[in-house]
Amino acid sequence: MHPASVHILTLLQATLHSSLTQCPPAVARDQTSGQPEVCSYSDFQAHFTSLFPAWSRTQLIAALGCSASRQKHTLPDLPYDYGALQPHINAEIMQLHHSKHHATYVNNLNVAEEKYKEALAKGDVTAQVSLQPALKFNGGGHINHTIFWTNLSPNGGGEPQGELMEAIKRDFGSFGNFKEKLTAVSVGVQGSGWGWLGFNQDQGRLQVTACYNQDPLQGTTGLIPLLGIDVWEHAYYLQYKNVRPDYLKAIWNVISWENVSARYTACKK
Numbered sequence: 001m002h003p004a005s006v007h008i009l010t011l012l013q014a015t016l017h018s019s020l021t022q023c024p025p026a027v028a029r030d031q032t033s034g035q036p037e038v039c040s041y042s043d044f045q046a047h048f049t050s051l052f053p054a055w056s057r058t059q060l061i062a063a064l065g066c067s068a069s070r071q072k073h074t075l076p077d078l079p080y081d082y083g084a085l086q087p088h089i090n091a092e093i094m095q096l097h098h099s100k101h102h103a104t105y106v107n108n109l110n111v112a113e114e115k116y117k118e119a120l121a122k123g124d125v126t127a128q129v130s131l132q133p134a135l136k137f138n139g140g141g142h143i144n145h146t147i148f149w150t151n152l153s154p155n156g157g158g159e160p161q162g163e164l165m166e167a168i169k170r171d172f173g174s175f176g177n178f179k180e181k182l183t184a185v186s187v188g189v190q191g192s193g194w195g196w197l198g199f200n201q202d203q204g205r206l207q208v209t210a211c212y213n214q215d216p217l218q219g220t221t222g223l224i225p226l227l228g229i230d231v232w233e234h235a236y237y238l239q240y241k242n243v244r245p246d247y248l249k250a251i252w253n254v255i256s257w258e259n260v261s262a263r264y265t266a267c268k269k
Helices: 005-018 041-051 057-066 091-122 125-130 132-151 162-172 175-187 217-221 244-254 257-267
Strands: 193-200 205-212 224-230
Touching: 091 125, 091 132, 125 132, 132 217, 132 224, 132 257, 162 175, 162 205, 162 257, 175 193, 175 205, 175 224, 175 244, 193 217, 193 257, 205 217, 217 224, 224 257
Parallel strands: none
Antiparallel strands: 193 205, 193 224
């Protein structure tokens, strides 16, 4: 936690316990009654900005959020039916993958975040550190799968168009080279993990890489995720057994290049 956080949270607690709608004493008082005026969130934010001018807006919002109730993560709905990706990925795999595996990551992430919140409140640094693996694994699992579902479509397959295709040709030579490289990287993951197409903002180019277990691409490499291929066995074993290359050959038929292109366009803004 930032060194000034404790000071801010102390001020927040004192203010919020008295009233969620009253300004802090330093902000304003009614000239007639001398009582605190009712103020907006922006007034409340301005007060703390004046106290800590070096803080960015993001840091301030994060500090304010520490004392507010947090909305729990939820399992996102699929944009298609479980059987929509057949014959390339069967309905049983999709149902188990989404309603069981992804749901478990979401549930465990909520539990880990609640424990972390308690550890923060107690100032228990040891507990905060011990919770990092659970936050990384389950948070990564939630992030990765949320991207994965939208990367797939029953109307997918083929090749991308427009700017994305131009970028692929620029950075990989051809779409065929790119496809071969991402497939090879995904096949080569030892154990469980993901194959990724990501965008390197610093270099302005596309990159292919792999992440192990549920490590989130952006959080561990800095690359912005555009296309992720899940190569955990739960993503394909019921249909393709231990033949991962067959699964990877099939999944190209349901890649939503519209979604990947939209992600590419968004990350360049």
